[in-house]
Structures are given as C-alpha cells and as structure tokens.
Amino acid sequence: MTVESTPLNTMKNIARYATLTSAAGIFVLISGCATGPQANPRDPLEPMNRQIFGFNEVVDNAVVKPVAKAYTYVTPSLVRQGVTNFFSNLGDVWSTANNALQFKGRAAAESWMRFSINTVFGIGGVFDLATDMGLERHKEDFGQTLGVWGVPSGPYLVLPLLGPSTVRDTAALPVDMQGNALNAVPHSGDRDRLTGLNLINIRANLLRAGAVLDEAALDKYSFTRDFYLQVRRSEVYDGNPPDLPVPDAAK
Structure with a gap:
C-alpha cells in the first residue's frame, strides 16, 4: 500500500468536503430556520x-x-504518541498568535518557547521535551x-x-x-x-x-x-x- 493509500485519501477527501460545507449551519441560520418558543435558547x-x-x-x-x-x-502506541506530539507542536505556532491577540504575553512567549524547544531538540516536535521542562501548553x-x-x-x-x-x-x-x-x-x-x-x-x-x-x-x-x-x-x-x-x- 503506497502513501496515497485508501485510508489517507478517504480522510483527505473528508477534510476537503468538510471545508466546503463548514458554513452550512450559518447559511441555514440566516435563511430563517427556527424552532418554536419552547426551543432550547442555546x-x-x-x-x-x-x-x-x-x-x-x-x-x-x-x-x-x-x-x-x-x-x-x-501503529505502535509510541509512534502514535509521536504523531500526536508532532501535530500538537505545530499547533503551538497558532496558539502563540492567538495568545498574543488576547494580550496574554506570558502564554504567547511560552507557546513560542515550546515550539522552538520541541522543534530543535525534540526532532521536529516528535518528542515533547518542553512539557518535561515545565512549559505548559496554552492551546488557543x-x-x-x-x-x-x-x-x-x-x-x-x-x-x-x-x-x-x-x-x-x-x-x-x-x-x-x-x-x-x-x-x-x-x-x-x-x-x-x-x-x-x-x-x-x-x-x-x-x-x-x-x-x-x-x-x-x-x-x-x-x-x-x-x-x-x-x-x-x-x-x-x-x-x-x-x-x-x-x-x-x-x-
């Protein structure tokens, strides 16, 4: 089975379709679809x-x-954990930006430090060394x-x-x-x-x-x-x- 395998292609196509349909809820909301007065307000x-x-x-x-x-x-659990760490490390970049937009200076700095440390010393983020060093993840x-x-x-x-x-x-x-x-x-x-x-x-x-x-x-x-x-x-x-x-x- 090649890298372009059926499971990955399936998930890729789902992701693309989800992107195209993600605004469906708002469209229906704007179009006036509503329930009666007994509806849950949330x-x-x-x-x-x-x-x-x-x-x-x-x-x-x-x-x-x-x-x-x-x-x-x-997939061995150790490998799955490495995959999780890798994508979480990439997420720290966007968390840095959002913490900065929220004026959370310390959280933004720690998020960037996490990304830098894990990317350089954690082999691209596969190993989460920043957490072991006491740097908390501030996901935003x-x-x-x-x-x-x-x-x-x-x-x-x-x-x-x-x-x-x-x-x-x-x-x-x-x-x-x-x-x-x-x-x-x-x-x-x-x-x-x-x-x-x-x-x-x-x-x-x-x-x-x-x-x-x-x-x-x-x-x-x-x-x-x-x-x-x-x-x-x-x-x-x-x-x-x-x-x-x-x-x-x-x-």
Whole structure:
C-alpha cells in the first residue's frame, strides 16, 4: 500500500468536503430556520442539528472510525504518541498568535518557547521535551480569541463532518484554517497527506472516549452539545468562567 493509500485519501477527501460545507449551519441560520418558543435558547436549531448529527454518525461509523481502528491496530502506541506530539507542536505556532491577540504575553512567549524547544531538540516536535521542562501548553484558537474580545458564542451548530460548533466558532473556522502551520508545507501532496494523518490520529485518540459515551449517554446528541458548550466556555475564560445568568422563568 503506497502513501496515497485508501485510508489517507478517504480522510483527505473528508477534510476537503468538510471545508466546503463548514458554513452550512450559518447559511441555514440566516435563511430563517427556527424552532418554536419552547426551543432550547442555546440550541434553537436543534431539529436541524440533530439531522446533521445523525449524518455525521453514519459517516463516522461507516468510514472514519474503521480507518481510525485500523490505524490504531497497525501503529505502535509510541509512534502514535509521536504523531500526536508532532501535530500538537505545530499547533503551538497558532496558539502563540492567538495568545498574543488576547494580550496574554506570558502564554504567547511560552507557546513560542515550546515550539522552538520541541522543534530543535525534540526532532521536529516528535518528542515533547518542553512539557518535561515545565512549559505548559496554552492551546488557543481564533474562536477563543473572538470570545475573549467579547463576541458572543451565538447558537449551537452541528457542522457536516466537522461536528459541534457555534456561530462564533464557525465564523472563526476559515481564519483557523489559514493559521494552520501545515499551510507552510510547500508541496500540496505532502500537505494533504499530513492533514489526513492528523485527522486519523485525532479520531484514533478519541476511540476510547467515544466507546464510553456510546455506553453511558442516554441521549448522545444532548450530552455532546452540553459538553462542548461547557468546555468552550471554560476555554474562553481560561478555566474560570463566570456564572451563567438565571433565566427569568427560574427566578
């Protein structure tokens, strides 16, 4: 099987299709698709979101999960950890930029130091020496930056193939894609193969959590939504979010 193998090509094509369809949620939102007055205020488009969630589940079960399982089966855990470290190290470049945009000088400096140390001494980031040296990872994206700037998250959205999001995070997605350090890879074929490998590796790292979710969640959609919104809110406020306002009906 060559480097242009079926699993990598499949993941590459999924990534391309996801890029083309990532704005679908906002398009439907703008077109006036809404539910009744009893709708969850955080998820007014729940019927549409559930349909897209179901579609994503079908694609994941039919294509993405089997590829991730095969990857896990044939790739030693030490190698998978190195792949994870490599892509996390590239992510530190974009985290540096977003920490700077959020005026977090120390976090920006530490993110750049992490990238420099791991790239030079960790063989391109395969080994995470910076963490062993006590340099904490400050992972940030442009969606979080918009949140720090005061942009509200807006309604919850489920994007085709890409999964959980919000209006704010979806609007930030093109900027995050442009900020991906893989764009610096000059050859498009190499760039696509690395993107496919990253997608496979990310899904493989989520296999165990996904199995637990399948067994424990009574409503997988609601659990995924609530977990995503809670995590994103915590990330915007660096783990210390303010209390949510109490709805008038609950007072």
